[in-house]
Amino acid sequence: MVEQHMRWKNLTEHTVYENRWLTVNLADVELPNGKHLDHFLIRQRPVALCAAVNPHNEVLLLWRHRFITDTWGWELPAGVVEADETVAQAAAREMVEETGWRPNQLEHLITVEPTNGLSDAQHHVYWSRGAQWVGEPEDYFESEKREWIPLARIPDMVTAGEIRSANAVAALLVLHNRLVR
Missing domain, CATH: 3.90.79.10 (Nucleoside Triphosphate Pyrophosphohydrolase)
Known part of the structure; x- marks a missing residue:
């Protein structure tokens, strides 16, 4: 079985910019040590x-x-x-x-x-x-x-x-x- 102790959790995210090509979101990420991190991410079409x-x-x-x-x-x-x-x-x-x-x-x-x-x-x-x-x-x-x-x-x-x-x-x-x- 694969250990998953280092899994980051995306608790919430909201859109900060969007167009027909991509969406930029800001996520509240919980790190494995319990700390939180604001992380920008890009959602894209395949x-x-x-x-x-x-x-x-x-x-x-x-x-x-x-x-x-x-x-x-x-x-x-x-x-x-x-x-x-x-x-x-x-x-x-x-x-x-x-x-x-x-x-x-x-x-x-x-x-x-x-x-x-x-x-x-x-x-x-x-x-x-x-x-x-x-x-x-x-x-x-x-x-x-x-x-x-x-x-x-x-x-x-x-x-x-x-x-x-x-x-x-x-x-x-x-x-x-x-x-x-």
């Missing part, structure tokens, strides 16, 4: 990502700039799950919108919590063997370029800082371990 792998064991990635950190890096197509769609539908939609490629049958790969000390965000990664070109991406402004990158290069790209996004790092390393021999 995020869906999609990785398509072609017959050459290459994965379709986006090269994009993130203004918040002022960094460039390779990422997977991703976006929030809308109320009227499943997570898998959102992953497929994001792939088409951001790359112009429609993934084949999707399979759940992993779910990660990239900032679970601050946020309840869950990022659900799906993948497919192959994708079909359907035309130029609607959201062309999301990335500078889109390329099929060999999975064999992924560990070195992560080490070099070319892939920085935590959800992409986790997903691509899992795919590398699963598909590259």
Whole structure:
């Protein structure tokens, strides 16, 4: 049995800011020693990502700039799950919108919590063997370029800082371990 002596308890929380993307709450947290702590947290909608792998064991990635950190890096197509769609539908939609490629049958790969000390965000990664070109991406402004990158290069790209996004790092390393021999 797992001991749970270090469990923090969220006694109450209230919203201090809210928009369609996120809610910032302030929680009254009781620590294991009985002391209380005011802790800000971010509540977010689920995020869906999609990785398509072609017959050459290459994965379709986006090269994009993130203004918040002022960094460039390779990422997977991703976006929030809308109320009227499943997570898998959102992953497929994001792939088409951001790359112009429609993934084949999707399979759940992993779910990660990239900032679970601050946020309840869950990022659900799906993948497919192959994708079909359907035309130029609607959201062309999301990335500078889109390329099929060999999975064999992924560990070195992560080490070099070319892939920085935590959800992409986790997903691509899992795919590398699963598909590259």
